[in-house]
């Protein structure tokens with residue numbers, strides 16, 4: 001499970017000051033299911049926090065990634081890094097047309113993680129299961145075109 005208080009606890013443990021801006025980033029991460037980029041978070045919060053900088057957003061996100069509190073999903077199709085606050089084992093689906101990323105929960109992802117852990121001997125600190133394709137909406141759009 002992931003909650004805002006766990007993110008905040010992680011920031012505190014990392015020695016980062018709990019500024020209103022950082023707390024707002026945690027709040028947004030937990031309440032946003034769009035797998036936002038640093039830029040998207042920045043644009044979303046700037047009206048409320050005029051002193052916020054993109055660097056602060058980026059550094060806060062990377063600090064949380066370093067602690068394993070959120071995941072860096074890597075680049076989307078436009079080359080932008082996207083973030084996921086849901087860290088329980090699950091897969092992500094990315095649409096290569098509209099760039100939408102959704103969560104896909106399946107018990108098999110946990111089973112695979114357990115198997116990799118047991119067979120590799122690695123201490124697994126994270127995983128990224130990412131499928132690429134066309135979402136429902138984009139499939140319909142492309143098939144309705146002449």
Ligand SMILES: [Zn+2]
Pocket residue numbers: 095096097098099100134135136137138
């Ligand atoms: Zn799409």
